[in-house]
Amino acid sequence: MSSTTTYDVTAWPDGDPFDDIGAVINSIIADVKQRQAASTTDDGGKPGAVITIPPGDYRLRTQVVIDLSFLRIEGAGHGFTSSSIRFNVPQEEWPELHELWPGGSRIIVDLPERDLREEADGAAFRIARSGSPRISSVELSGFCIDGLHFTGEGPAGNPENSYVNGKTGIYVADANDSFRITGMGFVYLENAITVYHADALSIHDNFIAECGSCIELRGWGQASKITDNLVGAGFTGRSIYAEHHGGLLITANNVFPRGASSIHLHGVTRSSVTNNRLHSFYPGMVILAANSSENLVGSNHFLRDQEPWTPFLDADNGLDDRYGLLTISGDDNSVIGNHFSEIVEAHRIRPEGATPVIIKVLEGNGNYIAANHIVAKDVTVGSSDSCFAAQVDALLATDGDLPLEVTTVSVEPSAARTTILDSGTEAQVQADRTVNAVRALPPLPAASPDVSGSKVVRT
């Protein structure tokens, strides 16, 4: 070790990182604090440290508690592999599998049962410090946090499909500044990342999948970014959630199923949801709730289709098709230049016979909805025991489809002064014309023929 601020968990003399990496990291943190206290000078003295985690399986029996700024914990592998697929493979086939578990610099969350009852106690990493200044520049990078098993009641009678185990990956309890979470992997945690009171947080380029909920920014906060992540929550949870945030930038994320929502904003203002690719098996993909106002939802691709994988065919988020793929409660939001695809079997629409809604303005004034393209098709979607093949087949299926009647924009009576431009035909836009302004799409000539293209196939 060339520097006293660089620590390797496998070289630390106190504790066994393979048996309890939590105890080892806490011991290192204590050492960092002791050295810093001894070295304070006029212009500095508390620069933090870096703790490295080489690839390996590290059990975590003790929660890591971080209460100092400028600490970087860094692994050399995000290590994701699908546990969900394997847990739905018959166990007699397991011996034929190349590997059974995630890998990389992998932390196996194995906290005592009693700690899993309280969310903050069930976190592998808890970051907490009160007083001033706010804890700053903690960086977590390049390792894997694996919750190992789900333990609730799950679809197909399989607890491993429940997304419930009381475990959290990273839990930030107190106001914080300039944190970075990058290049990480999260799998089989009930909550992957939960951050209260964030300022200028960056959650960038992570892989967060097969977790109950993935990213939750709670309390309040500002000026943060959630960018360029691959994210997909469980059917009961949220892929990306924020409350009472201002100036949040959510962009360049590829959010895949099966989250109950893809992006859920609660009392969020003056923020951007732009340029994401969003895919869900249920309505309620993007929710602007609790007077979320002056936000921009632009240049996103929304796809809502149906669960193709056998074990989860009966799971859903409880919302029916009148709820909207994008639902707004708030004022003065902008919904511009998005593409929406609603690709379902008509007989599975709920309530039966209902007309699905794509964009719903539930309440609020002055929302602006322009130049959105809504495509809706009635298709027969097959299901399969193989998650990957089924999803790709469903994604590519654009043939043999019939047009599906939808309400492209629905403005409820508790909303008004909405401007709706070029986002549906006269018939597709349900809005009281005495309190909203609507410019329907120019009608396609009645004679327009169907000249569908050639067939698309997977192989």
Place this chain on the structure above:
Amino acid sequence: MSSTTTYDVTAWPDGDPFDDIGAVINSIIADVKQRQAASTTDDGGKPGAVITIPPGDYRLRTQVVIDLSFLRIEGAGHGFTSSSIRFNVPQEEWPELHELWPGGSRIIVDLPERDLREEADGAAFRIARSGSPRISSVELSGFCIDGLHFTGEGPAGNPENSYVNGKTGIYVADANDSFRITGMGFVYLENAITVYHADALSIHDNFIAECGSCIELRGWGQASKITDNLVGAGFTGRSIYAEHHGGLLITANNVFPRGASSIHLHGVTRSSVTNNRLHSFYPGMVILAANSSENLVGSNHFLRDQEPWTPFLDADNGLDDRYGLLTISGDDNSVIGNHFSEIVEAHRIRPEGATPVIIKVLEGNGNYIAANHIVAKDVTVGSSDSCFAAQVDALLATDGDLPLEVTTVSVEPSAARTTILDSGTEAQVQADRTVNAVRALPPLPAASPDVSGSKVVRT
């Protein structure tokens, strides 16, 4: 050290990196050059090196001069914490603070006073090489450059609020190719990054705040990207500036106050400003100046509100509210699908009684402005001694507001052939209809009621 191309500043025998990391890095660079000269072969021979900086406080008394390609300098912590907040905390409270200074792999710029008079001399890192080929693939990553103090005349009578000290973080003097600046932190520098003559430069995922100016691409250049950064300059400076660049991509940045401008382009053509979140306390947020032409400004979120933090209440950038939040001098630009929020107290509008302008076309032909949503409100903004709380409260404040009359688009007499679509009502678009084409928003019905949502609060 397993390789002769990997250097650790704390293990280098020549010099003390804690006393002068600049001299140590220069000594390492000399070693790299000597070894390369001795090893040249047919197909190679000058691969460069990596210099690592473990977390720690490193004083820099000698400027680092980089004149070879393929050098990576890499730290293990971007180390930002707010110096601005602390310098506005009464000094008697300092002993209660957890830490006083930035951290991580932190370089404290402590150049001799005489070097701070010339910009190039006042840089911590100067990269300069003439001749051919252009210096290539220098990579700076993961460390902090801290200017320590501002020393000019600042708001609230505090020199530390002046953003002036003659110090620059990284200064690239000559034509360069394929440089990378990533994961860095910059704080309390008069200029954070200044690059002349860039080609295929990547400035990605950095934290650049509390600097006079943050990113300046000067001279001319092409095909570069400024992406996914958290950026915020001082009230006298520029957050992102470029001149005579073509094919520049500025995207996914979260630019916060208080820069005199958020993005300022001077003679820039065929470039993109898309998908950024921009927040300013003054007019003149995005400026396309000096015949900046054929650029796309799309899918951005603009918020202009007011300074809520007591020490800076009297600071501004000198522009009045007729200037525009987006101001264009140039031809054939596209302004499409942006959201603008102008949230101010009407009595603070300057000149008094003026109608604020949101998009101003100052001069030029053929600009295209479509599907932008402009929101304007007259609110009472409180101020506070706490920067974080004040900003969040201001960001979330959407209630108790009154509509504010604005000119959404103003086309000056020296501009013509502008196309303006769906970006304001007939009355809100000020443009000579004999030389411009305007399609106003369909008017909201006169009877539209106000059905404002519920209150948003921070806690």
Place this chain on the structure above:
Amino acid sequence: MSSTTTYDVTAWPDGDPFDDIGAVINSIIADVKQRQAASTTDDGGKPGAVITIPPGDYRLRTQVVIDLSFLRIEGAGHGFTSSSIRFNVPQEEWPELHELWPGGSRIIVDLPERDLREEADGAAFRIARSGSPRISSVELSGFCIDGLHFTGEGPAGNPENSYVNGKTGIYVADANDSFRITGMGFVYLENAITVYHADALSIHDNFIAECGSCIELRGWGQASKITDNLVGAGFTGRSIYAEHHGGLLITANNVFPRGASSIHLHGVTRSSVTNNRLHSFYPGMVILAANSSENLVGSNHFLRDQEPWTPFLDADNGLDDRYGLLTISGDDNSVIGNHFSEIVEAHRIRPEGATPVIIKVLEGNGNYIAANHIVAKDVTVGSSDSCFAAQVDALLATDGDLPLEVTTVSVEPSAARTTILDSGTEAQVQADRTVNAVRALPPLPAASPDVSGSKVVRT
């Protein structure tokens, strides 16, 4: 070495990495597999490893074969420099050059001639594993793969301008999950990255230039992202190509010439091409082929101008100007909020006297084209022996230009039910109004004067 899962190629006892890094890495992989087999436990046992490559020139005479999950290979320098420029500098000037070759952690692909006949054999890195689960979380980061020479027949009689040598950088043969390719450099390879059957792949923040083709996602796949890269293929190849993919996100890339196409999608559905900066010297920049459907092409900047660099003046991709800059074969795509600049010398349009097409809908139903701004100019472009200077001059040249007549949108007879809004004048939109819906731009008043701005110059 503090951990048995961390390997440094320069410290491995078996083989000489400078003579054949391929053999060394294969030997390390064999060691990783052996150790993993010996250590399997209940919850884990196959975490992978990290192999580091310090800066240096490493010849690769043996293909690396990766058939285990969770392997990270990591360098400390992407090392790009332009070989193309140097190979077009007279050899007598080479002694004056600072350096001749790329650098960083540089792998020189020097496979036996016989291996270069088959694409899979000619790859420096081949990743292949059948069976279950799919190989996961292989990460390649921070090094350079250099093909050294092109050997075909090239423009200006120079084989080095041919983009042909049978070499590939990274070739992934089998279905894979959660791979990461980040921070890499690729130069002088016939194919930089070829990946079959990708799921949740991330190709992020790389530098891929002077390669025949840059990124090809073949076979089929889903939910991947290609983000924030600097990319530019040869005149015969593709910068970004995907086939039969669903849910692909291509965003924040700066794609420069001279690829035959910038982005080519073949049978791709429900994917996003948003927020990229695209520059080409030929028509056929973005191609949605083979029933590519329900995709969003939004907020991109397209620039098509002309080759300014003398050695490549005679090269092109064989397409004439009626082909379109964006060409669509497929249903229900969205083209919203893009900027297009077509900047050419009128006398070089092919076939002579033709009207260039910007957006062409070749076949398919229900495409939606709204709020795109198309600029076209007839300029005189100079050429130069210096690539950088010539390109910057051409990019900045907006003066002395004449308007150029173009068809902004052309809908062919085999396409119908297209909606075209605000993307051209009545005369500029060529579409059968009996089967398509067109809303032309409001005409600019006849009297509109030309008030062109001031001159832009490079220095």
